[in-house]
Amino acid sequence: MSATLEVTGVSVHFGGVTAVDDAHISADAGSVTGLIGPNGAGKTTLFNVITGVQPATTGTVTLEGTDISRLPTFRRARLGMARTFQRLELFWTLSVLDNVLVAAEQAGDPTPAETAQRLLERVGVGQLAGEQAGSLPTGSARLVEVARALACEPKVLLLDEPASGLDETETRQLGVLLRSLAGEGLAVLLVEHDMSLVMEICDTVSVLDLGRVIASGTPAEVRAHPMVIEAYLGAA
Amino acid sequence: MSESSTASPPPTADTTSPTILALRDVRAAYGSIEVLHGITIEVPTGSVVALLGPNGAGKTTTISVASGLMPVTGGALEIAGQDVTGVGATELARAGVCTVPEGRGVFPNLTITENLLMASYTGVERNEIRDLAFARFPRLAERRDQLAGTLSGGEQQMLAMARALSTDPVILMLDELSMGLAPKIVGQLYEQVAAIAADGVSVLVVEQFARSVLGVADHAVVMAHGTVQWSGAANDLDEDLLTSTYLGGP
Amino acid sequence: MQQLIAYTIIGLTTGAIYAVAASGLVVTYTTSGIFNFAHGATGMLAAFTYWQFRYAWGWPAPLALLLVLGVIAPLFGALVERVVLRNLRDTAEVVKVTVTVGLTVAMIGLATWLWPPANRERFKGFFDGNSVEIFGVNVSWHKLIAFGCAIAVAVGLRLVLYKTRLGIAMRAAVDDRNLAELNGARPGFASMVAWAGSASLAGLAGILLAAEVGLNIVPLTLLVVSAYSAAIVGRLRSLPWTFVGALILGLLEAYTLWANGSSWFPREIGGFSTSGLRGALPTIFLFVVLIALPQARLRAGAVRIRERAVVPSWSMSLLGTGLLIAFVASLVGLLTRANTLQLSNGLVLAIAALSLVPLTGYAGQLSLAPLTFAGLGAVIMAKLPWNGSVLALLVTVAIVAAIGALVALPALRLQGIYLALATGAFAIMVTVLIFNQSNVFTNGAVDVPPLQIPGLDLADPAQKAIFLSVAFSALALVVVTVRRSRLGRRMVAMKDSPLAGATVGMNLTGTKLAAFALSAGIAAFAGALNTGKVTADLYSFDQSLPLVLLVVVGGVSAISGALFGGVLLGANALLATIVPTLSNVTKVLPGLAGISLGRNPDGAVPQIEENFAPVGRHLPSIVIAIAGAVVLRLLTGLGVIGNWSFAVGLAVWVLAVVPNLPALLAGSAELGRRFAVGMGLLGVMGVAAGLDWATLLNASGWRLLMIVVIVAVAGPAARSALDTTVRTPAVSPDLIGIDRPFTPAEILEAERAVGAVR
Numbered sequence A: 001m002s003a004t005l006e007v008t009g010v011s012v013h014f015g016g017v018t019a020v021d022d023a024h025i026s027a028d029a030g031s032v033t034g035l036i037g038p039n040g041a042g043k044t045t046l047f048n049v050i051t052g053v054q055p056a057t058t059g060t061v062t063l064e065g066t067d068i069s070r071l072p073t074f075r076r077a078r079l080g081m082a083r084t085f086q087r088l089e090l091f092w093t094l095s096v097l098d099n100v101l102v103a104a105e106q107a108g109d110p111t112p113a114e115t116a117q118r119l120l121e122r123v124g125v126g127q128l129a130g131e132q133a134g135s136l137p138t139g140s141a142r143l144v145e146v147a148r149a150l151a152c153e154p155k156v157l158l159l160d161e162p163a164s165g166l167d168e169t170e171t172r173q174l175g176v177l178l179r180s181l182a183g184e185g186l187a188v189l190l191v192e193h194d195m196s197l198v199m200e201i202c203d204t205v206s207v208l209d210l211g212r213v214i215a216s217g218t219p220a221e222v223r224a225h226p227m228v229i230e231a232y233l234g235a236a
Numbered sequence B: 001m002s003e004s005s006t007a008s009p010p011p012t013a014d015t016t017s018p019t020i021l022a023l024r025d026v027r028a029a030y031g032s033i034e035v036l037h038g039i040t041i042e043v044p045t046g047s048v049v050a051l052l053g054p055n056g057a058g059k060t061t062t063i064s065v066a067s068g069l070m071p072v073t074g075g076a077l078e079i080a081g082q083d084v085t086g087v088g089a090t091e092l093a094r095a096g097v098c099t100v101p102e103g104r105g106v107f108p109n110l111t112i113t114e115n116l117l118m119a120s121y122t123g124v125e126r127n128e129i130r131d132l133a134f135a136r137f138p139r140l141a142e143r144r145d146q147l148a149g150t151l152s153g154g155e156q157q158m159l160a161m162a163r164a165l166s167t168d169p170v171i172l173m174l175d176e177l178s179m180g181l182a183p184k185i186v187g188q189l190y191e192q193v194a195a196i197a198a199d200g201v202s203v204l205v206v207e208q209f210a211r212s213v214l215g216v217a218d219h220a221v222v223m224a225h226g227t228v229q230w231s232g233a234a235n236d237l238d239e240d241l242l243t244s245t246y247l248g249g250p
Numbered sequence C: 001m002q003q004l005i006a007y008t009i010i011g012l013t014t015g016a017i018y019a020v021a022a023s024g025l026v027v028t029y030t031t032s033g034i035f036n037f038a039h040g041a042t043g044m045l046a047a048f049t050y051w052q053f054r055y056a057w058g059w060p061a062p063l064a065l066l067l068v069l070g071v072i073a074p075l076f077g078a079l080v081e082r083v084v085l086r087n088l089r090d091t092a093e094v095v096k097v098t099v100t101v102g103l104t105v106a107m108i109g110l111a112t113w114l115w116p117p118a119n120r121e122r123f124k125g126f127f128d129g130n131s132v133e134i135f136g137v138n139v140s141w142h143k144l145i146a147f148g149c150a151i152a153v154a155v156g157l158r159l160v161l162y163k164t165r166l167g168i169a170m171r172a173a174v175d176d177r178n179l180a181e182l183n184g185a186r187p188g189f190a191s192m193v194a195w196a197g198s199a200s201l202a203g204l205a206g207i208l209l210a211a212e213v214g215l216n217i218v219p220l221t222l223l224v225v226s227a228y229s230a231a232i233v234g235r236l237r238s239l240p241w242t243f244v245g246a247l248i249l250g251l252l253e254a255y256t257l258w259a260n261g262s263s264w265f266p267r268e269i270g271g272f273s274t275s276g277l278r279g280a281l282p283t284i285f286l287f288v289v290l291i292a293l294p295q296a297r298l299r300a301g302a303v304r305i306r307e308r309a310v311v312p313s314w315s316m317s318l319l320g321t322g323l324l325i326a327f328v329a330s331l332v333g334l335l336t337r338a339n340t341l342q343l344s345n346g347l348v349l350a351i352a353a354l355s356l357v358p359l360t361g362y363a364g365q366l367s368l369a370p371l372t373f374a375g376l377g378a379v380i381m382a383k384l385p386w387n388g389s390v391l392a393l394l395v396t397v398a399i400v401a402a403i404g405a406l407v408a409l410p411a412l413r414l415q416g417i418y419l420a421l422a423t424g425a426f427a428i429m430v431t432v433l434i435f436n437q438s439n440v441f442t443n444g445a446v447d448v449p450p451l452q453i454p455g456l457d458l459a460d461p462a463q464k465a466i467f468l469s470v471a472f473s474a475l476a477l478v479v480v481t482v483r484r485s486r487l488g489r490r491m492v493a494m495k496d497s498p499l500a501g502a503t504v505g506m507n508l509t510g511t512k513l514a515a516f517a518l519s520a521g522i523a524a525f526a527g528a529l530n531t532g533k534v535t536a537d538l539y540s541f542d543q544s545l546p547l548v549l550l551v552v553v554g555g556v557s558a559i560s561g562a563l564f565g566g567v568l569l570g571a572n573a574l575l576a577t578i579v580p581t582l583s584n585v586t587k588v589l590p591g592l593a594g595i596s597l598g599r600n601p602d603g604a605v606p607q608i609e610e611n612f613a614p615v616g617r618h619l620p621s622i623v624i625a626i627a628g629a630v631v632l633r634l635l636t637g638l639g640v641i642g643n644w645s646f647a648v649g650l651a652v653w654v655l656a657v658v659p660n661l662p663a664l665l666a667g668s669a670e671l672g673r674r675f676a677v678g679m680g681l682l683g684v685m686g687v688a689a690g691l692d693w694a695t696l697l698n699a700s701g702w703r704l705l706m707i708v709v710i711v712a713v714a715g716p717a718a719r720s721a722l723d724t725t726v727r728t729p730a731v732s733p734d735l736i737g738i739d740r741p742f743t744p745a746e747i748l749e750a751e752r753a754v755g756a757v758r
């Protein structure tokens, strides 16, 4: 069976800089795949390629076996691709509820308002529905982004450092949520520097360094991999 | 803020004073909502102080006040024993107060080299800053003419740190240094913090996650809800107190 | 050959002047992120000031130059930065641009006031009469100087901005002022220097150009359009490319001039005269360059701006539109025919202004061409064979909406300021190439027939005014419907973050097209319903500017903001006709209003609405408010009070008394105090409606002034007398801790309240 999301041989060059170099990764339905790597390894760039925000120099992206490499961002979203952003990108002047509502409506949800409220409650910010998004503290804003991504009715959920800005309690709750989403059959791809979260909730982890996948496997395998320790985890 | 205060002479940093930075009963507010309710924090000269606490505790606000960006609504700010309440950020920066703010600490539309040049207002020669920074972070040297805004999140944080470490500050304030950084880099940066502290630079580090800093800190201050909950030697900080602060209860 | 060289030299000189002007634009853009629309106007004012010193007062040229470029212009630039622009940090791009549009309008007004059109002594070039021969062509020293200046400016700026620390600090301040301070820079000082320098460059360009094209307000102000075109070639940042762009534009203009004068060049193409071509050239060039710009990438980093987005409620919208119709209906009977026509004019402008609400207010696309679409509406309505019929109206709207979408199509790839400029270029092109053609607006005017609706006579001014208020209301409700629909949410989402919009599946192209088509359609109504003999200048580009300006001042995301903008612009024109002594002030007023935006970027109307919000929630107050207005109208109808007393009384009633009604009837102040304030207000009403203003004050201007004074004094006085609230900020768990630190028990309680612990 082929994976829900397949990234094959993707490279991205910015002038002389090679941000992503012949990367191969995949994400399966029902599991959480970790994507870790040093700063500047190309993780965000890879997310941009997958969602069509950044054209790849070479390589293909397939979703459930269909090649989507040439589709614009919004078409990919409609096929079931949703993401959050490392630097928050909410609709700042809309209310929290409307932020999620817009996404639910795009997804063709028959009862978008109910869905939006339910998703906000699910991520734990239901009581903020009436606030204006711009007034939220970072932690809550991250959770609203997750709710908005879920409203797209995704098959693949890409999360770019969702735990940065969350404190320890919030991070733990996020971990529980992501596991339960995977349990419902979503393919979750998680970029995160909080190693305890990654080790705890990921089924498999791929490690990117200088744009290349240098290791992948279970969290335990990856953690013990000498190249990963050298490039990313450090001796500690 | 800074313009109104250009009249007052920049404080001369007297590193012989026992306390390099002190906030005394400081209050601060965003509009009509007060978020610091009278906090007192002292940074002894040559030491590393960790400022800990959950989201929204007021740590960033404390740093804004201490760096002169935000006015106090009560209390006093002292640097090296001198009252600098109301002195602007520009003057404090020129006197050697170096702040790496939370989130982006770089100018996205300037190149790496230009970003480093901006650090020369502290009086250190521009070439010296650049050489020191590039020696510490070879990655930056490779990209010297790249716009900072196109660097990855972590590379931007490195650049911000490079600026701070190369200007020979009197006191260094770091807000959420580890946010978005790979574990290895965090480890390395804290080694560097320990190293410059050993050279006599005083450091105030803000973190949400206590473990990463406590290795290098001499003292710790725990904040919640705009008040100081606990302060003392870093070794004395016990796990129970931290957990309960993070969970919000007493 | 000789001619080629001659025209090339002319082209290079003009290009050099454009380069100087464009460099100034680049300076302000890279150092403050503000696209300075007022750059040309600054140059224009500098040229006039120089003329005043040099020719009117006969001072020596070096002294005049030094004063203008070395003292007055830099001081002016620094002052503008300090007083106006510094407040614009963290505001939406629309607001920033609009403020500089406001400056432009005010400066044009100021110049027409100080230097009314007259025959002036010729504005001569430097070292007039001296020339050298290059390749057999006589080239004046002035031209050589212009060229030298351009090179010096280009090289000098490059060095300052990229090699000096002050220059880098200027650029750093745009990115992050706080961080610049933390580095020890003085961002405030840096941007003042930048604006001072830029004003000097504008002045230099203005003076150089005035010697070439003569001392006229509008052409000199429009210098900025040429400068934009050049600066856009450099993407508003690159100085070398800006220089190249300027030279190309200069050459193109010169060669067109040459071609226009040659026998082989067609005088007419398809019935349209080509004589306007040269005038439109910078605009066409701008349009082409803009279209050729690469597609704007979706970029992360949407900024959180100081702005609130309020979804209009049905009850308030229905109440508001109902009141408007009632107000207009009760007013028309009392107005003279001329004033009724003015009122209609204001309503037409309000409809045109309304077209900006979905496009600019919701979708965040700044258009500088609302009246251009209205003009197209007027032309099509007049030229259709069954003109005047409802069918013709609908066809007109459909055609203009389609044109709107068509124009948007190439512009879709543009964002922010680039898009605004493209619409501006479109407006100028349509003005020059279509509206100014004698076979379009025959002798400068078209006759738009009144709409034929059975039972109505819309040729009658009173009926027309009422009909226009109904039309405005209907269109406003359409806009409200849109805002409350999926499309409306999509528009706002697109404004906030196009990137996030695309990643949740929004088709940005479709959303933008819809916004443009809707907006053009609404504007077409304005043109098609503005019946009678209308002149082309009503719909020219320079009319659109103050309209856009006042709408943004009123609050472009609110219907009431549009009404405010349109009616205010109409009233401003009215003020100029009824109080001739104020006519100079009215030229500057819209501009001043725009400048005030910096203090209140949300617009004025949301602020005012906040005052009325309690009324909308309190039924007895609504009833009394309406009853009061009806009584006033009846008294007038019965001849008990005069028309002016009605006007003053109604204004005071609505603006000073009604907002206080809820507090008066059901407020928290003690009964005695409420009674006293009520009596006081009643007394004020008695004065306002009881006195015979028509005989008391002999000029309408004074009467209007009285209204303003009474409203401004009585309203706030009553409000503060009734206000018993101790200001409590918004509810937050932090609140308990305001006066003292939290006790642990309180912390626990607060945490329980928000569900953080059990």
Ligand SMILES: Nc1ncnc2c1ncn2[C@@H]1O[C@H](COP(=O)(O)OP(=O)(O)OP(=O)(O)O)[C@@H](O)[C@H]1O
Binding pocket: A014, A017, A018, A019, A037, A038, A039, A040, A041, A042, A043, A044, A045, A046, A086, B146, B150, B151, B152, B153, B154, B155, B180
């Ligand atoms: N527009 C651009 N121009 C030039 N280089 C770029 C551009 N965008 C990204 N890069 C480079 O590409 C590399 C990968 O960046 P990316 O943002 O994908 O890293 P990342 O893995 O997400 O890192 P982090 O964990 O720090 O966020 C970096 O070295 C960055 O400097």
Ligand SMILES: Nc1ncnc2c1ncn2[C@@H]1O[C@H](COP(=O)(O)OP(=O)(O)O)[C@@H](O)[C@H]1O
Binding pocket: A137, B030, B035, B053, B054, B055, B056, B057, B058, B059, B060, B061, B062, C734
């Ligand atoms: N710009 C702002 N406007 C209003 N309130 C703010 C602003 N920034 C922070 N706050 C509030 O101040 C409090 C302290 O925030 P902050 O200093 O950022 O905390 P920390 O850095 O410890 O997470 C929080 O309640 C937060 O919501």
Ligand SMILES: [Mg+2]
Binding pocket: A043, A044, A045, A086, B152, B153
């Ligand atoms: Mg990243």
Ligand SMILES: [Mg+2]
Binding pocket: B059, B060, B061, B102, B176
């Ligand atoms: Mg913080």
